[in-house]
Amino acid sequence: MTVTERRNRPDSIDVLVVDDEDDIRELIELSLMRMGLGCDTAGSVQEARALIERRRYRLCLTDMRLPDGDGLELVEFIQARQPSTPVAVITAFGSIETAIRALKLGAFDFVTKPVELKRLRELVTHALKLEPSAAVVAPGGRTLIGSSPAFLQLRAQAEKLARNQAPVFIHGESGTGKEVIARLIHGLGARANGPFVPVNCGAISPELMESEFFGHRKGSFTGAATDKEGLFQAASGGTLFLDEIGELPLAMQVKLLRAIQERAVRPVGAHAEEPVDVRILSASHQDLSRLVADGKFRQDLFFRINVITLRIPPLRERAEDIPALAEHILARVAEREGGPPRRLSPAAMVALQRHDFPGNVRELENLLERACALCEGDEIGPDDIDLQPACFSSATARPDATAAETGSTAGADAVEHDGHDTEVERMRVLKALEDTRWNRSAAARNLGMTLRQLRYRLQKWGME
Ligand SMILES: Nc1ncnc2c1ncn2[C@@H]1O[C@H](COP(=O)(O)OP(=O)(O)OP(=O)(O)O)[C@@H](O)[C@H]1O
Ligand SMILES: [Mg+2]
Incomplete structure (x- = not known):
């Protein structure tokens, strides 16, 4: 042996x-x-x-x-x-x-x-550093809200990924919490004490990109008055979060690939490469494999950064998280303004849970902030929530849902040709129910429809 x-x-x-x-x-x-x-x-x-x-x-x-x-x-x-x-x-x-x-x-x-x-x-x-005792680090004091199965699964995956060094690609619609999850992976991992450096790849001008990422030497180009360290150097010992990585120009993708492969970067104007020790996390709302197919994203880079993909489900797929998220957001507003947190009326809550949220958690935050500013009492009603028609664009982007809604209806319901009208109608009905404390006969009267018509709608919207 x-x-x-x-x-x-x-x-x-x-x-x-x-x-x-x-x-x-x-x-x-x-x-x-x-x-x-x-x-x-x-x-x-x-x-x-x-x-x-x-x-x-x-x-x-x-x-x-x-x-x-x-x-x-x-x-x-x-x-x-x-x-x-x-x-x-x-x-x-x-x-x-x-x-x-x-x-x-x-x-x-x-x-x-x-x-x-x-x-x-x-x-x-x-x-x-990954000993279980050391790993119980709260990520930046942030509270992550969500108890839906989809969110719990995401969280467990992120916690597991925190324990290794593999590049992770975080895919999710805008406002779903991509950065929050990236910070969680960083905060629970071995690099928690190192820096977390987020970079919005779409926000850096292409001419400055190389110098931003890798740094530059004094005099290497007009305006380079001093030596400057790049984002890679700034993230050394920690995590570099490449947000909206799909926005990187192809020329920069080649350089990024090399930096990841060599674990070294060459500042603009420098002769030698410098070693860097960073973990790469990236994110995009775009489907990178489609960008690869369209020739807009290099396959080799895709392969390197996409060792593991974490998909963040949109809020509409985990509507059961909305009440807890709303409560958390309202508590935060109250803390900032001093005073007790506002409550959502049941109808307002139903309206939120039925909303599509193309802008996800960020949209929910904005919406509630606005509602708090508008609402005079301590209860937020459906009228205080401005579910803007523009927000319903994704309802029309789901032809199946709209077709099902219009297909089965006739006469009085013919107006519901798109998600927007349906949503306006829904809000009107909800408001009437709220005003009558959910007395359906009275609400139907106020709405100018028969009880049967109201029931039909509630049933169709799953609100019975
Ligand atoms: N599970 C959660 N619990 C509490 N707050 C959350 C959660 N998810 C997201 N948020 C909040 O929602 C907002 C959007 O999150 P984040 O910036 O991480 O999303 P994103 O996917 O990176 O968005 P964008 O596409 O706009 O860059 C932030 O203010 C964040 O704090
Ligand atoms: Mg983001």
Whole structure:
């Protein structure tokens, strides 16, 4: 048996190193020892499994190609047996696909051979900060609201992703909380004490982009009066959040890809590259694969930043989160203004839950802020909420829903040709119900319709 269960420091075995090449094992072991870490080593999948069954490690480093199997098997085995132990894989130079497969399976990070000791030390430092006790960091004091199954699942995924270093692409409509989730991943991870640097890729002018990202040297172009560090350098040790990454011009995409691959950047006007240590998170409301198909986004960059995709469901798919979100927002307004938080009337709440929210949580925030400003009492009614017709554009973008609504109706309902009219009608009905404390006969009278017509509408809108 080639297992060497050596104790470098009598009371601490922290890391399991799995590699079939003696010199690599020794090199890694020695570097870890210098960091004050003890390790066990194994030369095959079988030996590694035997050790994992016996002891809990703080980190496992495994080669990909082993005599009796591959590192991916170990990644899976550890995920099953010691899910809180981060695993990093050592891959042959140039086999980035394998590294990406490992990350998708849950590996924490990877290093390529020949192993660069500086990079190894960085990796280990990050991994060991991931002890469960250290990971309970509140992300920037923000409260994330949501208890719908869709939101809970998203949150759990984000928490899991916080524990590795893989690039994550966050996809969601505008205002769904892409930045909030990116901050959560950063705040719960090993880089929480490092900077979180958000960049709106659509807001930087193309001429300045390279200098913004990578920095520049004094005198490298007109206006470069001093040396300036770039966003990559500013995010060093932390996370760079590339928001609206679909907006990056193609020329910049090439440079970004290189920076990610090399983990190094060259400031404009500099001769040499500087190493940078950042985790890349990116986001867009656009479908990047479509941009790739249209030739607007490079496939190789897509492949690199999109190792894991996190989809944020739009608010209309988790309408059950609206009451809690609304309460949170109203409490925040009240705190700012001093005084008790306003309440939403039941009809106002129903109206919100039926609204499409093309602008998602951000739209809900704006809408309630406006309602608080307009509303005179302490209860917000449907009249105080300005569900602007423009906001219903996405109702018309769902032809199925509109067709179903119009198709089954006739006569008095023929006016409902688009989502807007339906929504206006709904608000009118809700208001009448509210005014009559949900006395349907009285409401129908006020609306100038029969009780049967009112019932028909309520039924159709699922409001019975
Ligand atoms: N689950 C949540 N709990 C509380 N607040 C949230 C939640 N999700 C989003 N928000 C709030 O909604 C607003 C929009 O969130 P964020 O900026 O993260 O969205 P985004 O998807 O990045 O939007 P955009 O596409 O406009 O950039 C923010 O004010 C944020 O605090
Ligand atoms: Mg955003």
